[in-house]
Amino acid sequence: MRSDKTPTMADIARRTGVSPMTVSRAFKPGSLINKDTRDAILKAAEDLGYVFDSTASNLRSQKTDFIAVTIPSINNANFAETVGGLSETLGARGYQILLGYTNYDLVEEERLVEQLLRRKPQAIVVTGGNHTPRARKLLENANVPVVETWDVPAAPIGHFVGFSNAAAVRGMVDHFVAAGYRRIAFIGGDASRDTRGSDRRLGFIAALAGHGLDASRLIDAGPPPISMREGADAMARLLSEFPDTEAVICVSDLSAFGALTECQRRGVAVPERIAIGGFGDYEIGGICVPALTTVDAGARLIGERTGRLVLDLIDALPDISDVTIEPRLIVRDSSR
């Protein structure tokens, strides 16, 4: 008759006639232990239905193998790719990701950071370089490596793996201007919440100004997340408010695709009548008809490089440097 309590190492030790310490060693790969002893212990563990208790191990060893990660939304392929890259890199070394969603809200991010730090992660990765003062302070005092991603922070807290959103959009503007477009619009989200989106919008304005072009064709698609529906609605407004627009840059491929479908519903030819540019190189941009001109920001690469950076920081390697990703313009059929 099995005991009702879940078995501990002490139970296995009693059953096997060894000390709890030996049991502990049996579960730790690479420890000095007699093979027969280990086998007997593992067998006893199997018989008892023993499950290792990380909770106790974490407390005693002061190591949790958690890496805390915050992203704006779980339902976004770009951030999902980043988490995928992180997960793969860190999982290979036994770390587990503790994920939180900020819902594009810095106050929510602050709450989340505080909550995550209580779990004593061994590093924390946050999306973006913009935080509430309190969140900044929490991160600075966290005593674990901090990595900011998807941005080149004005004042980095620790390290970062990112790119300049403004510069990435400038690249697309330059391409559009070189292709002959002059009346260029921007579709993006509410400036107050999505800081990366805001940076893209500001980059757009600056880039147009640099070419001596008018930068007043700005369509506000509301609070993030800006997805397909918002893109379609924004395109409808753009066509009615600025009917002579020649090209539009959207804050993401999702909104760009929505905008494209609105053109299709209205019989507005893309790119002949209006060109469309997206951002983020989502799968849809490569397969829709016409395929979308976009910017590959390297979402998965950001995750992988961040993962490696985190490992280097945990290993306390010398000379660890930040990573600046070079976004890549991808010209497709939605622009000429």
Next chain:
Amino acid sequence: MRSDKTPTMADIARRTGVSPMTVSRAFKPGSLINKDTRDAILKAAEDLGYVFDSTASNLRSQKTDFIAVTIPSINNANFAETVGGLSETLGARGYQILLGYTNYDLVEEERLVEQLLRRKPQAIVVTGGNHTPRARKLLENANVPVVETWDVPAAPIGHFVGFSNAAAVRGMVDHFVAAGYRRIAFIGGDASRDTRGSDRRLGFIAALAGHGLDASRLIDAGPPPISMREGADAMARLLSEFPDTEAVICVSDLSAFGALTECQRRGVAVPERIAIGGFGDYEIGGICVPALTTVDAGARLIGERTGRLVLDLIDALPDISDVTIEPRLIVRDSSR
């Protein structure tokens, strides 16, 4: 000069002249404690940069406030919605989700379940009702509530919140047949990995048989995840292998959209020349042109209901019953 070690409750106690127990109470809302004492403690905590240590709390109280969740892929809007619903429901009660991705692989799921259980979650939610024998055993012996989702398991381990994938596809087949389509094909993934996809394919075959129709137009789109590109490639094969096909049902909206784009590239009219049905009611299906006929399986609802079920199980409410979601057919312009 601040100490180098991170401060503990004992440090706060010393500084405030109270016992560690009182400090502990100060951080627990609703405990009997003098307001001034609590304020002084919270201030001291703030001054010291104290961060509550869940790790120790978890061990002593034998509660982690973790809910373990496995999903096939993070990069899938349907599962992301489910996690969103779970996260919202459980987060409101202070639980934190511990997420793992199986990559549509039951062996990986087994590894993941074992890893997650070591963290001593207070419940575990898995996607699907199909598991390796060892994973089943681990779940059965876990001593915490187990909920299977996105399926109606043949032999439930604990509780479930799901729907019949086969029946959902049958609904669409019935609709297609009623609309006059006879030569109907199915595009889906490799049968060995994605069990929900397989169930849909089997449901398709059974439904056609029920109508006395030929069910041999099956296009295997390879190992999951089956996304837009795979859908497009599969449509190309379908058009060449079975050129007289009148309608095709795809394992998801993503593959359906890919299939649609392939038709657009080839000038094949949808739905006039071939009708397309998807699955999952992804955002894209509602906005692409033509919009996709699909099945809303209630991804977010599954998450919300699962969250509530988990809470009821943790609260040990009596008479807890499983939830069977009724998928809803959504007819749009991609079929007539």
Next chain:
DNA sequence: ATGAAAGCGCTAACAG
């Protein structure tokens, strides 16, 4: 409303 004692299950540190 507060405190004292004990211990959750594991492992660091040391000894042999």
Next chain:
DNA sequence: CTGTTAGCGCTTTCAT
């Protein structure tokens, strides 16, 4: 290769 001792930081339990 194995054992002993102590303790990680908190909270349960019982007292006052």
